[in-house]
Amino acid sequence: MIDVKELYQKLDTYMNQTITLQGWIRNIRKQKDFGFIDFSDGTCFNHIQLVYDKENKCFDQINKLHIGAAITVTGTVKASIGAGQSFEMIIEDLVVEGDCPEDYPLQPKRHTREFLREIAYLRPRTNLFQAVFRIRSVAAHAIHTYFQEHGYLYVHTPLITTADCEGSDQMFKITSFNMDRIPTIDGHADMSKDLFGKQAFITGTGQLHGETFAMAFKKIYTFGPTFRTENSNTKTHANEFWMIEPEIAFCHLDGLMDIEEEMLKYIVNYVLEKCAEEIAFCDQYVENGLKEKLTKLVNSKFTRITHHEVIDILKKADMDFEFTPDYEEDIAKEHEKYITEYFNGPVFITNWPKDIKAWYMKTNEDGKTVAAVDLEVPGAGELMGGSEREADYQKLINRAHEMNVDTDTVDWFCNLRRYGGCYHSGFGMGFERLLIYLTGVENIRDVIPYPRTPKNCDF
Amino acid sequence: MIDVKELYQKLDTYMNQTITLQGWIRNIRKQKDFGFIDFSDGTCFNHIQLVYDKENKCFDQINKLHIGAAITVTGTVKASIGAGQSFEMIIEDLVVEGDCPEDYPLQPKRHTREFLREIAYLRPRTNLFQAVFRIRSVAAHAIHTYFQEHGYLYVHTPLITTADCEGSDQMFKITSFNMDRIPTIDGHADMSKDLFGKQAFITGTGQLHGETFAMAFKKIYTFGPTFRTENSNTKTHANEFWMIEPEIAFCHLDGLMDIEEEMLKYIVNYVLEKCAEEIAFCDQYVENGLKEKLTKLVNSKFTRITHHEVIDILKKADMDFEFTPDYEEDIAKEHEKYITEYFNGPVFITNWPKDIKAWYMKTNEDGKTVAAVDLEVPGAGELMGGSEREADYQKLINRAHEMNVDTDTVDWFCNLRRYGGCYHSGFGMGFERLLIYLTGVENIRDVIPYPRTPKNCDF
Numbered sequence: 019m020i021d022v023k024e025l026y027q028k029l030d031t032y033m034n035q036t037i038t039l040q041g042w043i044r045n046i047r048k049q050k051d052f053g054f055i056d057f058s059d060g061t062c063f064n065h066i067q068l069v070y071d072k073e074n075k076c077f078d079q080i081n082k083l084h085i086g087a088a089i090t091v092t093g094t095v096k097a098s099i100g101a102g103q104s105f106e107m108i109i110e111d112l113v114v115e116g117d118c119p120e121d122y123p124l125q126p127k128r129h130t131r132e133f134l135r136e137i138a139y140l141r142p143r144t145n146l147f148q149a150v151f152r153i154r155s156v157a158a159h160a161i162h163t164y165f166q167e168h169g170y171l172y173v174h175t176p177l178i179t180t181a182d183c184e185g186s187d188q189m190f191k192i193t194s195f196n197m198d199r200i201p202t203i204d205g206h207a208d209m210s211k212d213l214f215g216k217q218a219f220i221t222g223t224g225q226l227h228g229e230t231f232a233m234a235f236k237k238i239y240t241f242g243p244t245f246r247t248e249n250s251n252t253k254t255h256a257n258e259f260w261m262i263e264p265e266i267a268f269c270h271l272d273g274l275m276d277i278e279e280e281m282l283k284y285i286v287n288y289v290l291e292k293c294a295e296e297i298a299f300c301d302q303y304v305e306n307g308l309k310e311k312l313t314k315l316v317n318s319k320f321t322r323i324t325h326h327e328v329i330d331i332l333k334k335a336d337m338d339f340e341f342t343p344d345y346e347e348d349i350a351k352e353h354e355k356y357i358t359e360y361f362n363g364p365v366f367i368t369n370w371p372k373d374i375k376a377w378y379m380k381t382n383e384d385g386k387t388v389a390a391v392d393l394e395v396p397g398a399g400e401l402m403g404g405s406e407r408e409a410d411y412q413k414l415i416n417r418a419h420e421m422n423v424d425t426d427t428v429d430w431f432c433n434l435r436r437y438g439g440c441y442h443s444g445f446g447m448g449f450e451r452l453l454i455y456l457t458g459v460e461n462i463r464d465v466i467p468y469p470r471t472p473k474n475c476d477f
Numbered sequence: 478m479i480d481v482k483e484l485y486q487k488l489d490t491y492m493n494q495t496i497t498l499q500g501w502i503r504n505i506r507k508q509k510d511f512g513f514i515d516f517s518d519g520t521c522f523n524h525i526q527l528v529y530d531k532e533n534k535c536f537d538q539i540n541k542l543h544i545g546a547a548i549t550v551t552g553t554v555k556a557s558i559g560a561g562q563s564f565e566m567i568i569e570d571l572v573v574e575g576d577c578p579e580d581y582p583l584q585p586k587r588h589t590r591e592f593l594r595e596i597a598y599l600r601p602r603t604n605l606f607q608a609v610f611r612i613r614s615v616a617a618h619a620i621h622t623y624f625q626e627h628g629y630l631y632v633h634t635p636l637i638t639t640a641d642c643e644g645s646d647q648m649f650k651i652t653s654f655n656m657d658r659i660p661t662i663d664g665h666a667d668m669s670k671d672l673f674g675k676q677a678f679i680t681g682t683g684q685l686h687g688e689t690f691a692m693a694f695k696k697i698y699t700f701g702p703t704f705r706t707e708n709s710n711t712k713t714h715a716n717e718f719w720m721i722e723p724e725i726a727f728c729h730l731d732g733l734m735d736i737e738e739e740m741l742k743y744i745v746n747y748v749l750e751k752c753a754e755e756i757a758f759c760d761q762y763v764e765n766g767l768k769e770k771l772t773k774l775v776n777s778k779f780t781r782i783t784h785h786e787v788i789d790i791l792k793k794a795d796m797d798f799e800f801t802p803d804y805e806e807d808i809a810k811e812h813e814k815y816i817t818e819y820f821n822g823p824v825f826i827t828n829w830p831k832d833i834k835a836w837y838m839k840t841n842e843d844g845k846t847v848a849a850v851d852l853e854v855p856g857a858g859e860l861m862g863g864s865e866r867e868a869d870y871q872k873l874i875n876r877a878h879e880m881n882v883d884t885d886t887v888d889w890f891c892n893l894r895r896y897g898g899c900y901h902s903g904f905g906m907g908f909e910r911l912l913i914y915l916t917g918v919e920n921i922r923d924v925i926p927y928p929r930t931p932k933n934c935d936f
Contacts, residue, residue, distance in 0.1 A: 040727040060694035061628050088899035115899035139889040142693035155631040169520050172614040176927040177702050178717050180934045192649040194706040197666035207656035214934040234601035235519035243636050247653040258637050268499040430598040438501050439575035440547035468635040475639050475673040
């Protein structure tokens with residue numbers, strides 16, 4: 019019993035040998051005296067063609083099988099005389115593990131991605147999702163491998179949290195109460211009676227907890243699910259998504275950009291190497307030029323430019339922007355697009371106006387900007403966002419008050435600045451945004467196994 | 478600028494060289510004319526001794542420093558003449574990045590673990606938690622590496638779910654509503670108005686979703702957080718913990734046990750290799766004989782025995798058990814302990830009475846037991862639990878009804894048996910239970926960065 023992956027890897031060994039495979043019939047062409055099965059076991063992107071003819075003792079049995087059926091099949095690997103493949107397997111014996119009815123929703127024709135979302139539990143069996151979810155798995159391992167090889171500690175920051183300094187409206191509340199019978203006190207829900215003795219949330223970031231570990235292990239990263247309550251139906255928003263959040267002690271903004279650039283190139287390279295078939299498929303059927311785009315990124319030097327310089331360029335641009343570029347404001351999607359095309363590659367934009375960024379970012383000496391950096395990538399927009407953190411206790415507290423942040427639930431986070439604090443930086447990368455970039459798939463719903471979006475939590 | 482880890486790895490290169498390190502003062506012994514700093518940067522378990530004397534231009538500055546301070550230090554690496562270390566660093570220059578006050582809670586003395594839990598954000602700086610959380614990180618990577626090298630797909634199963642077939646009492650409900658103003662209809666909470674249009678939960682398992690991917694990729698695993706509302710204050714229960722849940726198509730119970738055994742030995746071996754200092758520390762200060770226990774496991778053959786045979790052995794045992802062993806019942810902790818000691822190693826117990834196990838497990842031909850398997854490990858009890866899954870659609874539905882499971886929200890899961898289903902098996906391993914075994918630390922609160930237990934969600 020071997021996997022199809024192994025068969026492809028050691029084809030010389032298995033050629034002209036009798037082997038047994040287990041997997042699924044992706045397609046079957048039945049002729050009067052012979053037939054072909056398109057067979058896959060999901061262990062690699064490649065399928066294998068199984069051949070049978072009338073001489074075969076299982077001929078009648080095979081001819082009754084349906085697309086989708088699970089089979090155990092024994093046969094001989096032979097060089098193929100047909101077009102389209104270099105080898106095939108001549109069936110000698112076949113056991114049906116589980117047949118599939120005629121009304122199986124996944125027939126071998128072109129289905130829309132919208133339809134496939136409605137059968138989310140079957141879509142991993144299609145070529146597109148075999149490619150996308152294999153890339154997802156391999157990219158995840160690339161990330162772990164990069165950080166582990168570079169001496170980072172992987173931290174499982176908590177998902178359940180009572181720190182609501184980022185604004186609790188954006189977080190899901192959790193409760194062990196029966197929703198019909200929430201105890202009240204003075205007309206308010208009495209969360210002191212709930213399991214944790216107070217209102218708890220599921221988190222939108224692991225950064226605050228991550229920083230506490232960076233102050234002990236120097237270099238750490240998180241990689242886990244995060245949540246937003248955003249009632250937003252766009253191609254790039256989901257209510258549940260995975261984030262990578264590295265945090266590095268003794269690191270300024272320039273060092274942070276070095277890490278971001280090196281990490282991204284490492285991941286892209288790793289995926290290009292380990293998912294050659296999957297990338298080739300996406301290049302052909304999803305985004306023409308994908309492989310070239312990725313190869314180019316690995317070999318490029320990322321541009322580094324300030325927000326102020328970006329606005330200068332946008333103002334000088336011979337373009338009719340919907341939103342007027344402004345030194346005090348965030349940039350719009352159209353601006354991101356212009357800038358990455360202007361530099362023809364990835365662009366780090368630094369030193370953003372402080373009032374549009376988070377309270378814990380380090381204020382620059384100009385008093386107007388913060389040491390923040392966004393990485394803009396051609397075709398995918400903002401891929402990472404990071405900053406140097408405010409390392410001065412009093413400045414941090416002052417900034418929190420200016421921005422109406424309640425620091426009561428995060429006094430421990432602020433205290434890091436009192437107990438052997440140091441300059442440090444970190445960034446966040448949305449894993450799904452990376453996958454959109456790596457696969458060319460446009461909609462976040464198609465890079466998540468079971469996407470959670472407003473009114474959509476059916477599986 | 479190098480990490481202490483690199484210094485230890487390439488000591489020959491750096492000996493007698495001037496280098497710069499960045500990290501924290503773990504201890505400082507100030508004498509009249511000289512002094513010693515115990516320095517660590519968290520990149521490895523080993524510290525380094527820094528030496529300074531009155532000739533040093535920074536002498537007065539250093540003598541004012543406190544334990545916990547963050548420093549950048551330049552000096553020469555020299556063979557040590559003192560006892561306790563083979564080399565040390567003679568300080569030439571020092572910059573204080575962040576001092577630490579006299580009342581720093583983490584003074585270099587023996588603190589109780591209970592006290593350290595109260596300063597959870599500082600405890601990663603102690604030797605014990607440097608060891609525990611490094612082992613946690615390395616073990617996590619060992620798990621990913623094992624599965625990726627063996628052709629498994631890593632699946633991010635969703636955390637938010639509406640499938641409540643396991644009993645929604647055990648799951649946290651989530652909502653985007655203000656808890657004070659939950660809309661009602663006919664006196665009940667009207668969850669149809671919430672973000673997902675129905676009541677959603679955070680999940681207790683990724684298995685159901687994992688199976689859908691095993692039917693497409695053959696071999697998959699999950700590794701992510703899971704949640705229980707259990708109001709239980711024991712050493713082994715937490716409300717948030719991480720689980721690994723592999724699922725393998727075309728796999729019976731014997732094959733599953735092979736995988737469990739191989740995987741566990743791989744992880745233990747990996748940790749023994751990569752965390753030698755951390756394991757040595759735990760061996761000395763946490764569990765005497767830890768290293769021997771782990772080494773023995775790697776070289777042992779796990780026993781395989783049925784639940785019925787276990788009860789036979791327990792009934793014959795010359796022991797006064799608190800709970801009487803029973804062929805129809807689960808076994809108690811005292812029984813687990815007896816059995817692992819009886820076989821002097823890990824024991825797979827198979828074929829459990831069906832009524833104490835989950836509804837989706839395959840019923841054996843005797844009609845009384847299910848093809849389930851628990852792995853019992855000396856000192857840690859049940860480490861993994863798995864089963865062959867019921868692959869027959871009608872049998873699965875019948876069993877669900879017998880056990881009062883509402884299959885309405887998991888029709889897709891049941892349908893897997895109709896659409897090219899096949900015999901398949903899977904197991905779950907609680908990551909924290911593995912860590913308790915790997916470190917010798919007894920309380921689950923001490924192997925989780927920020928443990929969530931009843932009334933405890935303070936950081």
